[in-house]
Amino acid sequence: MPPTKQVAKLEGSARDRLLAAADDLFYSHGIQAVGIDRVIERAGVAKASLYNTFGSKDELVRAYLEQRGERRKERIEKRIAEYEDVRDKMLAVFEVQADAVAAPSFRGCAFLNASAEDPAGETTAREVSAGIRRWLHGRLQELAGDLDVASPDDLAKQIAMLYDGASVAATFDNDRKAPERAKGIASLLIDTALETARGGAPRPRKR
Amino acid sequence: MPPTKQVAKLEGSARDRLLAAADDLFYSHGIQAVGIDRVIERAGVAKASLYNTFGSKDELVRAYLEQRGERRKERIEKRIAEYEDVRDKMLAVFEVQADAVAAPSFRGCAFLNASAEDPAGETTAREVSAGIRRWLHGRLQELAGDLDVASPDDLAKQIAMLYDGASVAATFDNDRKAPERAKGIASLLIDTALETARGGAPRPRKR
DNA sequence: CGACAACTAGACAGGTCTGTCTAGTTGCCC
DNA sequence: GGGCAACTAGACAGACCTGTCTAGTTGTCG
Numbered sequence: 007m008p009p010t011k012q013v014a015k016l017e018g019s020a021r022d023r024l025l026a027a028a029d030d031l032f033y034s035h036g037i038q039a040v041g042i043d044r045v046i047e048r049a050g051v052a053k054a055s056l057y058n059t060f061g062s063k064d065e066l067v068r069a070y071l072e073q074r075g076e077r078r079k080e081r082i083e084k085r086i087a088e089y090e091d092v093r094d095k096m097l098a099v100f101e102v103q104a105d106a107v108a109a110p111s112f113r114g115c116a117f118l119n120a121s122a123e124d125p126a127g128e129t130t131a132r133e134v135s136a137g138i139r140r141w142l143h144g145r146l147q148e149l150a151g152d153l154d155v156a157s158p159d160d161l162a163k164q165i166a167m168l169y170d171g172a173s174v175a176a177t178f179d180n181d182r183k184a185p186e187r188a189k190g191i192a193s194l195l196i197d198t199a200l201e202t203a204r205g206g207a208p209r210p211r212k213r
Numbered sequence: 214m215p216p217t218k219q220v221a222k223l224e225g226s227a228r229d230r231l232l233a234a235a236d237d238l239f240y241s242h243g244i245q246a247v248g249i250d251r252v253i254e255r256a257g258v259a260k261a262s263l264y265n266t267f268g269s270k271d272e273l274v275r276a277y278l279e280q281r282g283e284r285r286k287e288r289i290e291k292r293i294a295e296y297e298d299v300r301d302k303m304l305a306v307f308e309v310q311a312d313a314v315a316a317p318s319f320r321g322c323a324f325l326n327a328s329a330e331d332p333a334g335e336t337t338a339r340e341v342s343a344g345i346r347r348w349l350h351g352r353l354q355e356l357a358g359d360l361d362v363a364s365p366d367d368l369a370k371q372i373a374m375l376y377d378g379a380s381v382a383a384t385f386d387n388d389r390k391a392p393e394r395a396k397g398i399a400s401l402l403i404d405t406a407l408e409t410a411r412g413g414a415p416r417p418r419k420r
Numbered sequence: 421c422g423a424c425a426a427c428t429a430g431a432c433a434g435g436t437c438t439g440t441c442t443a444g445t446t447g448c449c450c
Numbered sequence: 451g452g453g454c455a456a457c458t459a460g461a462c463a464g465a466c467c468t469g470t471c472t473a474g475t476t477g478t479c480g
Contacts (some may be wrong), residue, residue: 018456035333038245041437052458053439063438086285113332121385122329125320126242139385163382167391171378177369178339178346184374191371194405195398206246211287227427248467259428264469 012150021059023049033116037067037131038123045195065119071134074116078102079141086145092152093196099142099169100189107176107185112178119172142166155199165192225414228266230256235277236258244274244338271337274327278341281323285309286348293352299359300403306349306376307396314383314392323382325377349373362406372399 010159018026027048027197030041046053060066085098106112117138120131146165150158172188175181225233233307234256238247252262269271292305313319320326324345327338353372357365379395382388 033332036329036331042439043437053460054441055457057439058456077312097289114329118325118381118385119329119332122243122321122326124243124246125326129258135385143386163388163391163394167378167382167395167398168374169378170381171374171376174325174377174381175374178325179341179350181370184370187370188365188374190400191374191398194401197402247471250467260430260469261471262427265426270468 016099020049020051020055023051024056024059024066025069025073027051028066029073032070032120033074034066034111034113036123037120055122068130068134071116071120071131074142075134075138078138080147081105082142086149092149093193096146096149096153096165096196097189097192097204099146099165100185100192103169103172103176103188104185107182112176115173118173139166142169149197153196153200154203155196156203157199161195161199164195168192168195223334226255227258230275231263231266232280233277234258234272238276238279239277239327239413240320241318243330244327260402268331275337275341278323278338282341282345282348285345285357288312290348290350293356299356300400303353303356303360303372303403304396306372307351307379307399310379310383310395311392312377314380314389317384322377322380324382334412346373349376359405360403361409361410362403363410364406368402368406371402376401376404 022044027045031045031048042053042056045066046056049056056066060069066206081102082099085102089095089098117131117135117210121129123131141142142160143166146162147158150161153161156159168191170186172184175184175187181187219342231252234252238255249260249263250278252273253263256263263273288309289306292309293302296302296305324338324342328336328342330338348367350373351371354365357368360368362368375395375398379391382391382394388394
């Protein structure tokens, strides 16, 4: 019978358990606030295993964020694939976001949180975050390119901005309907971009 | 002749110098990343002065954030007061934001950064941040109330969301034009809200 | 002058952090 | 059995953290 000292029943390699523990703790409490000792205790793993596997806390942080990034990409791609209409595909990000903020464990965007922990200089967190941010913008731009709009880049930036804004509102105002609101605005922006590109004058501004 | 050991020539009370040093260091490098010793060195002040004046690091953090909050409120109010038109008043926040992100020392929203440092629980940072966030929403709602729109609350939430989104884009994508972009969207939203309230049907959605 | 308030310099306690290292255990393969 | 890789438990070093405390200095007011 193996020792049953572990905090919770765990399985998988030391690497998997460490990543799972890091994912939970770093996301819930912040990276700086969580020490190595707490991670290994949760993972039920010896300290040497962490350093043999990842080499440093910083590399564990990188692995944690990259794993989060992959998961987010997968969820978004899956949702995009569910739709035929390009408009709907562009709005899919807000549906994924609505699911995320509805979870009781939601604590904001892991990438924004991690990046904000050290506002200065080039950090691992900012590096990984920049990657997923570029990916999202690129993906939105591709989709916008399938529409007949004047500037796919502008439309992608607008939608990405709403996505971030909704994340912040959900996090700090506890506004769980923020993604829905953002989706509505995004929908309006897509319509407007389509109309303008079709030669319709920009809507007259009434005062 | 007084000792000239100070890092830079400083004047004002110990309290003022501490606040100035905290403002600079906490904002640039993050709150957790900056120790007390660094603050007092920058301020040219003894450690006992800090603890006599503020009592704890946490209270210094509170004072730092409250000071930032007051400054932001003042800037926004000043800009709002420059306009007659309510529409323009509502868009004034984006002009203040454009000024802020243009500064080379810009490192993102101090309140979002501070709040993100500890994602869990009730912290001083989240408390102060919640205050200024409520203030901004309330102010926008007041202004929206002066317009003839169906839901001033909804319009205020939309604009606040754009404000946050622009802040994030400026910070993490280094997109210094984000406030301008957000302003454009906000303008569109105000128009739309006005039209809808005037009995105009919501814009037909073309596919 | 004498008292007092506000300040400075810096040692110190007690805690936490990352990362290293020793020593021992387990399980698998030849 | 013998060897090896992966693991565990935990002491330890060295750094940094907040907050307290002692002791001395400066400036002002009566």
